[in-house]
Amino acid sequence: MSDQTIPAPEAAPREPRHRAADDAAYLEVIDLQVQFPTADGMVRAVQGLSYSLPLGRTLAIVGESGSGKSVSSMAVMGLHDARVARISGSIKVGDKQIVGMSQDDMRSYRGVDAAMIFQDPQSSLHPFFTVGDQITEMYRAHNRVSKAKAKERAVEMLSRVGIPNPKRRVDNYPHEFSGGMRQRAMIAMALVNDPKLLIADEPTTALDVTVQAQILDLVADLQRDFGSAVVFITHDLGVVAEIADDILVMYAGQAIEHGPVNKILGTPLHPYTWGLLESIPALTGEPQPLHPIPGMPPSLLAVPSGCPFHPRCEYKSRVPDDMCGTVHPELVPRTADVTRASRCHLRDPQGIFETEVLPRLP
Amino acid sequence: MLLYIVRRLLSAISVVFVTLIASFALFFLAPTDPAGVICGPRCTPERLHDIESSLSLDQPPVTQIALYMKGIVVGRDFTTGGVTRHCDAPCLGYSYTLGQPVTKMLLAALPVTLSIVVGGAIIYFTVGVFTGTIAARYRATPLDRVTVGASLLINSVPYFVVALLVALYAGFLPQSGWTPLLTNPLLWASGLVAAWLTLGLTNAASYTRYSRASMIEALGQDFVRTARSKGISERRVVYRHGVRAALTPVVTILGLDVAYQLTNALFTESIFGLPGLGVLALRSFAQYDLPVLLGTVLVGSVVLVLMNLVVDIAYTFLDPRVRLG
Numbered sequence: 001m002s003d004q005t006i007p008a009p010e011a012a013p014r015e016p017r018h019r020a021a022d023d024a025a026y027l028e029v030i031d032l033q034v035q036f037p038t039a040d041g042m043v044r045a046v047q048g049l050s051y052s053l054p055l056g057r058t059l060a061i062v063g064e065s066g067s068g069k070s071v072s073s074m075a076v077m078g079l080h081d082a083r084v085a086r087i088s089g090s091i092k093v094g095d096k097q098i099v100g101m102s103q104d105d106m107r108s109y110r111g112v113d114a115a116m117i118f119q120d121p122q123s124s125l126h127p128f129f130t131v132g133d134q135i136t137e138m139y140r141a142h143n144r145v146s147k148a149k150a151k152e153r154a155v156e157m158l159s160r161v162g163i164p165n166p167k168r169r170v171d172n173y174p175h176e177f178s179g180g181m182r183q184r185a186m187i188a189m190a191l192v193n194d195p196k197l198l199i200a201d202e203p204t205t206a207l208d209v210t211v212q213a214q215i216l217d218l219v220a221d222l223q224r225d226f227g228s229a230v231v232f233i234t235h236d237l238g239v240v241a242e243i244a245d246d247i248l249v250m251y252a253g254q255a256i257e258h259g260p261v262n263k264i265l266g267t268p269l270h271p272y273t274w275g276l277l278e279s280i281p282a283l284t285g286e287p288q289p290l291h292p293i294p295g296m297p298p299s300l301l302a303v304p305s306g307c308p309f310h311p312r313c314e315y316k317s318r319v320p321d322d323m324c325g326t327v328h329p330e331l332v333p334r335t336a337d338v339t340r341a342s343r344c345h346l347r348d349p350q351g352i353f354e355t356e357v358l359p360r361l362p
Numbered sequence: 363m364l365l366y367i368v369r370r371l372l373s374a375i376s377v378v379f380v381t382l383i384a385s386f387a388l389f390f391l392a393p394t395d396p397a398g399v400i401c402g403p404r405c406t407p408e409r410l411h412d413i414e415s416s417l418s419l420d421q422p423p424v425t426q427i428a429l430y431m432k433g434i435v436v437g438r439d440f441t442t443g444g445v446t447r448h449c450d451a452p453c454l455g456y457s458y459t460l461g462q463p464v465t466k467m468l469l470a471a472l473p474v475t476l477s478i479v480v481g482g483a484i485i486y487f488t489v490g491v492f493t494g495t496i497a498a499r500y501r502a503t504p505l506d507r508v509t510v511g512a513s514l515l516i517n518s519v520p521y522f523v524v525a526l527l528v529a530l531y532a533g534f535l536p537q538s539g540w541t542p543l544l545t546n547p548l549l550w551a552s553g554l555v556a557a558w559l560t561l562g563l564t565n566a567a568s569y570t571r572y573s574r575a576s577m578i579e580a581l582g583q584d585f586v587r588t589a590r591s592k593g594i595s596e597r598r599v600v601y602r603h604g605v606r607a608a609l610t611p612v613v614t615i616l617g618l619d620v621a622y623q624l625t626n627a628l629f630t631e632s633i634f635g636l637p638g639l640g641v642l643a644l645r646s647f648a649q650y651d652l653p654v655l656l657g658t659v660l661v662g663s664v665v666l667v668l669m670n671l672v673v674d675i676a677y678t679f680l681d682p683r684v685r686l687g
Contacts (some may be wrong), residue, residue: 077591083502111593123584127683128606138592173682177571189592 008276025052025092026101027076032089032099034071034080034253043300044070047253050331053246055196058230060261062237062242062276064297068253069233073199075099076231077116078106082136093197113141114197115190117219120206121182125174131158132170135189140195157188160308161218169241180211184218191222198223199231204239216243237276241265249273255331259340269334269342269349271315274357282362284297291360294310315352319345366686367671374667381663382656386427391651394518399650400458416441417458430656432457435458446642454660455653457646464657467642472661474540475638477550478557478630479623485562487616490569491609496578498568499600499609511655513567521564522629528560529633535559536542540557557634561627570613580608617673624669 034046046068053059061069074080076091078098091098093113101109118124126134135157136150143150151170158166161184174182183203190198200219204212220243223230232244240247240261247264249257249272257270268274275293282288295312298304310316310324323345331343337349346352397413414420417440418429432438440447440456449456451525455667457655498508516524528535536552543550580586581604589603591597628640639658646654677684 079587079590107595109592109593110591116588118584118588120584124588126585126589126603126607128681129603137594141592141594175683186588214585 003318024256027231028052028090028092029072029076030090030092031089032072032075033087034068034075034238035086036084037086038301041301044074045253045300047303049250049253050257051248051255053197053229053231055229056223056227057245058220058232059246059248060232060234060240061248061250062234062240063250064235066297066300067250068300069250070201071253072250073116073201073231073233077114077199078110079116100113108142111138111195112193113195114199115193115195117183117186117190117198117200117203119202121179121186122174122206124186125182127174130167130171130173131177131185132172135170135185135192137190138334139192153192154188157192158185158189161185161222162214163189179207181215182247182297183207183211183215187215187218187222191226194226195228197229197231199232199233202235203232204236205234212239219243237265237280244319249276252303253300254308254343255275256309256344257340257342259329259337263337263340267350267353269340269346269353271313271346271349272309273342274353275312277361278357280362285362288362307343315346318347318352363686367675370671370674374671377667378663382430382660385656386430387423389656393486396458396650397650419493430650454492454657457651458655459646460651464653467654468639468657471637471639471642474636475624475627475631475640476503477543477554478561478627478638479620480548480638481554481558482630483616483620484559484563484622485558486565486569487612489562489566491573491605491612493566494570494573494575495577495600495605495608498576498581498604501519501578502653506574509570516564516567517571519564522633524564525560525629525633528556532556532559538636540636554636557630557636560634561623561630569612569616572615573608576608576611577604580604583607610677613676613680614673617676618670621666621669623660624665 029052030050032046032049033044036043036045049068049072051059051308061073063069070079075085075087076093076098078101080087087099089099093109096105096109096113098106098109125131129137132151132154135154136147139145139150139153140147144152155166155170158170163169163181163184169177169181174185177185183206187203198219204215205217207215216239219230219232222228232239234240242263246259247257247261248255249264249270251272255270257264257273264273265277272293275291278291279293281290293312294314296306298311304311304323304325306323306327307313307316307329313324316324327345328343329343331341333339333341334344342349391513397410397417398418401410411420418426421429428439433449433455435451437451438449438453438455438504440449446542448455449463450467454468456463456555457467460467493509493513497506500506529538535556537551538556539549541549541553581600585607586599586603589599624639624647626640627638628644631638631641632644639661643658645651674686678686
């Protein structure tokens with residue numbers, strides 16, 4: 001284990017994790033639309049998404065499969081095929097505009113300003129190249145260094161993410177790593193060029209529960225050290241509570257609730273978020289039947305009119321004049337608290353949550 | 363690895379053995395009369411009997427098989443009209459019609475077929491993988507559509523028609539014919555060019571489509587998306603990460619194709635006048651020349667088994683996850 005004593009890479013002056021909310025945004029997404037023309041019509045995967053994220057903060061994007069959380073983050077990485085996807089709006093990372101960026105600029109942006117960790121490290125690492133090869137490739141793509149230097153850097157990164165015996169492990173193939181180690185290697189690769197923005201797309205979903213916690217700790221740890229902005233995509237609210245500062249709940253390609261994690265999870269103001277919380281089984285006490293959200297997420301080919309959630313919403317009758325089916329609600333602050341916003345017509349969501357939903361929660 | 367190869371070779375020998383017994387049995391069950399063929403129309407019963415005993419045709423089938431096997435392993439003596447000829451191991455007997463040792467005939471024909479097929483394979487594999495990769499990279503563009511259309515068109519013309527057309531109309535190609543490589547490499551190559559091009563281009567159409575399909579699958583893999591997220595050039599993503607992954611299934615098909623073509627190069631050989639195994643097999647079949655026919659079956663099964671082994675070994679170099687043992 002003596003290999004583990006290699007010093008961690010000298011990071012830029014450490015940034016405190018929690019900074020004032022008025023901090024300058026490093027990532028700023030404004031009115032993002034991502035659409036895919038298909039034979040069946042236009043798939044509206046992301047509609048009018050806006051959020052911003054300063055350095056040193058973690059934003060969790062939560063939602064069901066097909067809610068647009070991955071698609072929007074792929075757009076931030078510039079990973080959509082321009083021949084397939086239609087992207088409009090604005091994505092600013094630092095002072096770079098990602099929407100409409102040229103392929104050449106994209107190449108020097110990806111992997112340097114922003115890097116991504118993918119869901120399944122088994123399929124996201126190339127099976128035919130060694131782990132070291134894959135890390136050095138990313139390092140050498142953006143730094144003019146010798147192969148030996150790059151390999152040193154790879155060993156250093158592997159040791160930084162807690163892989164034992166990195167000098168030997170660097171020459172292993174991904175299949176010789178365990179699932180958790182593969183994800184650590186993936187993280188080492190993503191961080192090799194010190195990106196200021198890290199996007200983690202369900203990085204723990206494919207992993208063992210015990211390993212999940214380790215990976216979450218690692219990401220939180222590295223974020224503290226590198227002071228980067230982290231976008232964490234997940235559908236696991238437990239994970240959100242553990243590592244995020246802010247939360248953005250997505251439904252049918254739209255943000256439906258956005259704000260600081262403790263507020264949103266403490267008193268959610270959107271019936272969809274209530275549904276998500278009510279779908280978590282209690283681990284203690286008498287087993288209670290779950291109260292799941294009825295119905296299915298809508299097809300992105302035909303997103304419902306008005307509020308996209310209204311066909312599944314149990315509370316829509318509380319809103320007069322069928323507004324839910326006809327008027328598209330804005331994502332705006334619904335209470336005196338302006339740090340949070342939700343997209344719902346309900347008059348007193350806080351009251352409904354406290355009197356009706358909260359007692360049902362475990 | 364070495365142990366694995368030894369084990370595979372041992373099992374290969376048993377496969378070849380079973381093939382031999384089966385084809386031997388089939389030939390005995392067939393209503394053929396090799397002695398009569400050799401003896402000719404004005405045959406006396408004495409002479410017929412003499413021929414039969416010299417070929418051991420008067421022995422029971424099991425003894426004949428045993429003698430045949432013995433010939434392969436240690437050699438064997440043939441006595442015709444009081445004259446004894448020793449046939450060295452591996453002895454496959456003498457041709458009924460030409461009187462030559464079968465082993466010698468096979469050894470003369472094998473390099474011809476080998477040259478045709480290996481040369482053709484190099485062409486179709488290279489061309490096919492290249493065009494297939496390009497088509498996959500520019501999928502759904504006119505370039506891709508033209509490539510796929512052309513390869514379908516070439517594939518739908520029967521192979522022997524293409525070969526005939528080349529033989530008849532490609533006057534600019536050097537005259538086909540066989541010269542051993544060691545005698546004169548230049549003549550060897552020029553005599554094979556027409557066959558190589560025919561085999562190469564017709565099969566390149568199939569390999570274009572295999573590689574395209576394999577490449578499209580590879581480019582949709584998560585690790586290609588990861589490669590893109592690294593900020594490396596699209597060329598590098600496609601040609602390093604994509605091709606590397608797409609190659610394995612194509613190499614599998616290549617191994618089986620080469621084995622198949624080595625035993626079925628009949629059209630190429632006969633159209634371009636090259637004295638290979640296919641021509642030999644056809645001729646001996648037409649003339650009930652059983653020892654030669656059996657010899658070609660033997661070579662065919664050996665080739666097939668060996669090529670399978672080669673493909674399996676090639677896997678360990680292509681895919682680090684594959685360990686033989």
